[in-house]
Amino acid sequence: MIPNVLTIAGSDPSGGAGVQADLKTFAALRVNGCAAVTTLTAQNTRIVSGVYPVAPDVVEAQIEAVLADVDIAAVKIGMLGTAAIVSSIAMVLRRFQPPNIVIDPVLRSSTGTGLLKDDALEVFRRELLPLATVLTPNADEAGALIGAKAPRSVAEARTVARTLHGMGAQNVLVTGGHVTPNAPKCVDVLDDGSTVQELQVQRVMAADTHGTGCVLSSAIAAHLAMGAAVPDACRAAQQFVAAAIAARGELSAGHGRKPVHPLHELWRNRQE
Numbered sequence: 001m002i003p004n005v006l007t008i009a010g011s012d013p014s015g016g017a018g019v020q021a022d023l024k025t026f027a028a029l030r031v032n033g034c035a036a037v038t039t040l041t042a043q044n045t046r047i048v049s050g051v052y053p054v055a056p057d058v059v060e061a062q063i064e065a066v067l068a069d070v071d072i073a074a075v076k077i078g079m080l081g082t083a084a085i086v087s088s089i090a091m092v093l094r095r096f097q098p099p100n101i102v103i104d105p106v107l108r109s110s111t112g113t114g115l116l117k118d119d120a121l122e123v124f125r126r127e128l129l130p131l132a133t134v135l136t137p138n139a140d141e142a143g144a145l146i147g148a149k150a151p152r153s154v155a156e157a158r159t160v161a162r163t164l165h166g167m168g169a170q171n172v173l174v175t176g177g178h179v180t181p182n183a184p185k186c187v188d189v190l191d192d193g194s195t196v197q198e199l200q201v202q203r204v205m206a207a208d209t210h211g212t213g214c215v216l217s218s219a220i221a222a223h224l225a226m227g228a229a230v231p232d233a234c235r236a237a238q239q240f241v242a243a244a245i246a247a248r249g250e251l252s253a254g255h256g257r258k259p260v261h262p263l264h265e266l267w268r269n270r271q272e
């Protein structure tokens with residue numbers, strides 16, 4: 001049977017990030033995607049021009065409708081928007097207890113627009129973070145979550161990952177792209193509270209990408225839904241994102257930052 005995976009995230013109408021990127025990733029990895037929208041954004045590859053949170057009870061109703069009917073094998077959580085949305089999601093997840101919750105703590109866009117209100121951060125830490133099977137912060141998000149500077153070395157990333165594990169996430173993957181931005185390899189640090197692994201991938205030299213965090217966390221959720229163990233899911237997702245970054249030139253989407261291309265392999269196979 002094809003597993004079902006639910007994304008709870010924001011909408012990027014230009015298609016490179018958010019729910020749109022999540023559903024493409026699910027399709028590429030052959031899991032069935034469901035999607036509950038937390039926030040509508042108006043954005044393109046150059047700018048986020050509007051952020052419009054969905055009413056918390058409407059977010060909750062979408063998730064409840066899915067979880068009450070569909071057998072969900074993994075959940076990916078992305079952009080949340082407001083404290084009230086964070087709380088309503090935590091409440092409905094505690095009620096239904098779906099397995100394999102992957103949380104990408106989206107705080108701002110690469111262009112600098114805030115995507116989670118400041119007062120929501122504390123609610124996020126307290127109510128949602130402890131529900132994470134895997135938490136996937138980048139360097140800035142990891143720093144913000146623990147109220148410290150962003151890690152700038154693999155050693156610092158290891159320290160932050162352990163702190164975030166102590167805050168309640170079962171596994172923490174601090175993504176390395178911005179920890180050591182000039183290194184030839186990206187090192188993602190995975191901490192399960194007892195073991196720390198450094199997952200390495202050859203860096204794809206690409207300034208100004210769009211949607212990498214969304215695709216990574218969705219790919220982890222997809223692999224967990226298919227039965228992979230957490231380290232294997234993280235490793236596979238890391239490779240998947242690297243390939244989706246490398247294929248970004250096949251798309252001509254917009255004139256700003258380059259959306260990654262999670263569907264590249266599927267489309268290439270169809271052409272053959």
Ligand code: PLP
Binds near residue numbers: 009041079111212
């Ligand atoms: N818009 C939405 C709806 C998102 O979920 C995200 C990231 O998760 C972004 C924008 C930011 O994407 P990027 O970091 O590529 O700018």
